[in-house]
Every structure is written in C-alpha cells, then in structure tokens.
Amino acid sequence: MDKHPKGSSKVSGEVKRELLGAARRLLSNVGREGATMRAICSEAKVGPPTLYYYYGDLNGLHRAAIDETYQEVAKAYQIGTEQRGALQGVREGWETFMLFAKREPNMCRVVMRQIIDGEPPSLVASTLQKVAEDLSQIDGRGFMNLSATDTAQLLWMSALGSICFALGNADSERTAFLQRSMMDMTIDALIDHQDIGI
Template identity: 30%
Template sequence: MRETLLKAALKVLGEGGEAQFSTRAVCAEAKVTAPTLYHHYGSADGLLSAAMTEAFAQFLQRKQVAVQSDDPEIALRHGWDDYVCFAASHPRLYAAMIGRFLQGARIPAAEQAFALLIERLRALAVEGRLAVPAGAAADLMWSSVNAASLLHVTARLRDAAPPTPAVVASIREQALQAVFRPKPKEPPP
C-alpha cells in the first residue's frame, strides 16, 4: 500500500504540481481512505516529502544510466541534455522538486546528482580542459541547465510554447563555451 500511495502522489504531482497536491487527490488516485495515507506516511507532508525523495532518486538513477562516454565533455553534454529532457517531460513534477529543494529540504539524491556533475568537471580539470575552476564550471552548468529547464516549466505562465531545441542548444553551448578551453586548432596538412 505504501508503494501505491507513493505512485499516486507522484502522479498527482506530475499532473497538477504541488499546488494540486492534497490528501484527497492522492487518496482518490490510490483508491484508499485518508487514514491509510496517515498510517503509512503520518501526514500529507510526510507523503509529499517521500514523493520528492523518490522523484529525485528516479532522476538520479536516470542520470547514472544516461549515455556514458569515456570523454567527460561528451558525458557532461549528454547529462545536461538529459536533465532538460526530464524537466520538459515532467514540468510540474520538476517545478515541485526544485521548489522543495529551494525550501531547504535535504535530498540526498539531489546532492548525489550535483556530486556527479562535480566529478565530471574535476575529470575535465585534471585533463586541463576547463577554462575556469571546477566549482565555477559547476555553477555555470547548473545555472544554465536549470534556466533551460525552467523555460519548459514557465511556458504556460509566459503564454508561450516550450522553448525550441535551438534555444535550448544555444543555452547549453554558451555555458559550455564559458566552461571549456577552446580546442587547439589542428595544423593544416
């Protein structure tokens, strides 16, 4: 039953965001009564916290199995694209996840996702491929991926279509240009 409630909570968050999240909505989706929810999670907030933790865990799992490459720059690019794809596919859930994180919730999977970013950037720093320190590179990549992701979340608010692939790619490429040293030109043959 615990798993059923968690799946229902994620579905409610995905369809209506945190604003539509309620004990009633989750119980209706799970086809249980409120006492069942309270028995397993203590409160609606307890279930919401569990749902956010699960959403971040699924997100991290997705990041860990995303396209891997021996080239950390390619892995970084694919990780960035995957992050935006997640937000584009689940804009309301993504907004709720980021909102919870910004409210100060400690979410280990979110911390692990950021640690994965740092790990990739440190590998690039060791190779001498970063134009800025790894911490600054992480800030640039983190802010750019969240900016592109938020364009998907705020499309309805702006009464606009989601961003085009060209806009998203432009944000990514500008961040990458700021992070990486230019590749040396190969001498002519």
C-alpha cells in the same frame, strides 16, 4: 477499504508504491494544490493512517515523489558518463531535465519550488558532488577554466535557468533550441572540450 499498513512485506511494499504512484500522478496532473491527502488516499484506496505510516505526513510523501522523479535526471547523467565521460553525462542529464519540463510541467514546477525553497530533491547534492568528481579528472589535465566544484555549480545554475525559461514559454521548438544553445555555450565557456576531443 483501507489497506492495513501491517502485513506481508510484499503487500506492504505494494501499498507504499501505490501511494507514491498516486502522489506522482496527482503532482504531475494537478500540481501540489491538487495532490492533497484526500485525493492521494482516494486514488490509492487507503486511509490517512496508511499514508502517515509509510511517509510520516503529506509533505514526506510529496518529497518522496519529487525524489523519485529526479532520479531520472541522475540516472541519465550516470549512464552518459559511463558511456562517454563526464561531459556526455552532463549533456544527457541536462537534456533529460529539459524533457521532463516539457513532458511534466506541473511536476517540474513542484520540483523547482522545492529547489527555490531550499529543499531540493535528495539526489541533487550527491549528483553535483559526483559531477564535480568526474570533472576533476578533466580539471587535472588543465582543460577547465574554473574548479570542478564551481563548474558543476555553474552547470546546475544554467540548467535551472533553462528550466525556468521553458516553464514560462509555449514555443517548445524554439525553447528546445535555446536550451541546447545555453547548454553548449555554458560548456564552451567552462571547459576547453574541443582540445580533449569531447
């Protein structure tokens, strides 16, 4: 029986979370093609009107699931930055993104498709802006080869390249080594971090 979208906020919140959880599971397990409205509603035990009520349409639910997935990368950057500065945040965010590609390749492909289609997760822009702001403190001390904004963009481009490489290669140990090497070389090329002890 369909759970009616109206009612107490607790029940309403639970139904919304169930839809989001079902979408994330299906996107991760079978990709966008398998995460249909019928499959999501069946798993969440609701009807299509409930999905429309909370997320507007299937694409809105998919985007919400993608946004929630990307929050892990943004959070890893934030925690690393708070603990040891912007470069550590970059490393933590990068490694979390790479781990995500290894752990959930189908969902990662969905995220990458959104990025390629010009509709990245909603937190990407604000995360890149935050990275640029954090790196500007290093830039102000003369240790960066490009502007903080350009550096943040190049780090993002390198991470996306590493993700694409990982999704197309089965040798996970070798891939992980190459991803770390790409991260290190990118940071070394952009920032004279040895001089600042980072």
